[in-house]
Amino acid sequence: MNSIDETHDPALESWVESANDPATEFPIQNLPFGRFRRAGETGALRIGVAIGDQILDLVATRLIDTDDMNRLMAASPDDRRRLRRAISTFLRDGGADQRARDCLVAQSDAEMGLPCHIGDYTDFYTSIHHATTVGKQFRPENPLLPNYKWVPIGYHGRASSIGVSGESFPRPNGQIKAPDAEAPRVGPTRRLDYELEIGVFIGTPNERGEAVPMDEAESRVFGMALFNDWTARDIQPWEYQPLGPFLSKNFASTLSPWIVTTEALAPFRSAFVRPAGDPQPLPYLDSASNREAGAFDIQLEIWLQTPKMREAGQAGERLVRSNFNDAYWTVAQMVAHHTVNGCNLQSGDLFGTGTLSGPDAEQAGSLLELSEGGKKPIQLANGETRTFLEDGDCIVLRGYCERNGARRIGFGECRGTVLPARSHR
Ligand code: CA
Numbered sequence: 001m002n003s004i005d006e007t008h009d010p011a012l013e014s015w016v017e018s019a020n021d022p023a024t025e026f027p028i029q030n031l032p033f034g035r036f037r038r039a040g041e042t043g044a045l046r047i048g049v050a051i052g053d054q055i056l057d058l059v060a061t062r063l064i065d066t067d068d069m070n071r072l073m074a075a076s077p078d079d080r081r082r083l084r085r086a087i088s089t090f091l092r093d094g095g096a097d098q099r100a101r102d103c104l105v106a107q108s109d110a111e112m113g114l115p116c117h118i119g120d121y122t123d124f125y126t127s128i129h130h131a132t133t134v135g136k137q138f139r140p141e142n143p144l145l146p147n148y149k150w151v152p153i154g155y156h157g158r159a160s161s162i163g164v165s166g167e168s169f170p171r172p173n174g175q176i177k178a179p180d181a182e183a184p185r186v187g188p189t190r191r192l193d194y195e196l197e198i199g200v201f202i203g204t205p206n207e208r209g210e211a212v213p214m215d216e217a218e219s220r221v222f223g224m225a226l227f228n229d230w231t232a233r234d235i236q237p238w239e240y241q242p243l244g245p246f247l248s249k250n251f252a253s254t255l256s257p258w259i260v261t262t263e264a265l266a267p268f269r270s271a272f273v274r275p276a277g278d279p280q281p282l283p284y285l286d287s288a289s290n291r292e293a294g295a296f297d298i299q300l301e302i303w304l305q306t307p308k309m310r311e312a313g314q315a316g317e318r319l320v321r322s323n324f325n326d327a328y329w330t331v332a333q334m335v336a337h338h339t340v341n342g343c344n345l346q347s348g349d350l351f352g353t354g355t356l357s358g359p360d361a362e363q364a365g366s367l368l369e370l371s372e373g374g375k376k377p378i379q380l381a382n383g384e385t386r387t388f389l390e391d392g393d394c395i396v397l398r399g400y401c402e403r404n405g406a407r408r409i410g411f412g413e414c415r416g417t418v419l420p421a422r423s424h425r
Pocket residue numbers: 123195197229352354355
């Protein structure tokens with residue numbers, strides 16, 4: 001597990017003044033990586049680090065010599081820690097130096113791309129609260145399948161339709177069969193939903209045939225971002241048996257632009273515990289360090305901005321608060337399980353955690369849970385209601401970590417907007 005060093009010292013300040021604002025999500029203790037270019041430019045994306053309301057152009061600092069994020073992510077854990085210390089030092093000292101200031105680009109002057117090339121994407125199902133609530137709707141007699149407490153369940157998703165925060169996408173069309181209908185119809189989904197997830201990025205790859213043991217699993221992880229796995233709930237039940245999710249999921253997923261590294265998250269670790277009476281993980285999913293500090297205390301929020309709120313100049317309404325801590329499986333267990341059969345993970349591969357619902361009904365990470373399958377409309381403060389998403393609705397995910405003795409850090413935003421459906425003929 002990553003240890004705490006001088007880069008986490010809560011007293012550290014930067015010569016970038018906005019990084020010292022107590023409200024910033026990007027103080028000098030965070031240093032998340034993303035890819036950007038100046039707004040209006042058409043050239044290749046460059047690697048930057050968010051600092052306050054600025055971006056530090058890393059190639060311009062000469063701390064790295066590549067614009068290939070996947071190459072940077074593949075570095076050894078020691079090299080990654082060395083780079084973090086070098087960036088921290090650069091942003092601590094040398095503020096009077098005009099050359100250092102020339103390496104900054106205002107975030108308001110930049111557009112962000114996906115943080116890396118994502119070769120493969122796997123979505124897990126790590127919240128037992130989500131699995132149980134959703135299972136009840138699909139199989140009331142048998143909500144939690146018998147494998148759940150033994151296997152970190154997942155499926156292979158599609159990387160090509162993953163976009164970056166700020167995007168919009170059309171409401172998907174698909175086959176929909178009402179429970180009382182004799183045959184399906186094709187048309188726009190009427191039950192469009194979001195899923196609150198964390199995206200986990202693989203850094204150091206493993207060879208095909210090489211199982212990554214638990215004690216090494218986390219050293220293969222570069223960092224995390226917020227992830228919205230948009231889902232069409234009326235396409236899903238008709239298509240999901242026997243091979244799992246398909247077109248109900250792969251039309252769009254949205255990532256926040258900044259990868260918060262596992263090193264930055266070191267002060268926000270928690271013990272991994274199983275409820276009394278549950279089976280303990282099999283040996284390949286167990287380690288002392290995982291038990292001691294395998295979980296991450298990341299607070300999560302879901303915000304909805306309807307077109308009516310936008311017209312009234314309102315930022316939106318918070319629907320839910322949740323926490324990654326409540327997941328049933330850890331990041332290390334996802335890596336160990338994914339590779340136990342010898343599957344090779346590559347630098348830039350993305351894992352979704354699955355919908356991160358908490359134990360309480362109001363901590364639901366999807367509308368499917370929050371509206372009880374569309375039966376209980378959600379009452380919004382401006383008088384509107386929602387069961388599922390309507391055209392023009394914008395969903396914003398937020399995440400942050402705060403603890404006594406540590407500087408608060410944040411993930412930025414993961415924002416996506418639903419457009420009307422396009423013709424499917
Ligand atoms: Ca999902």
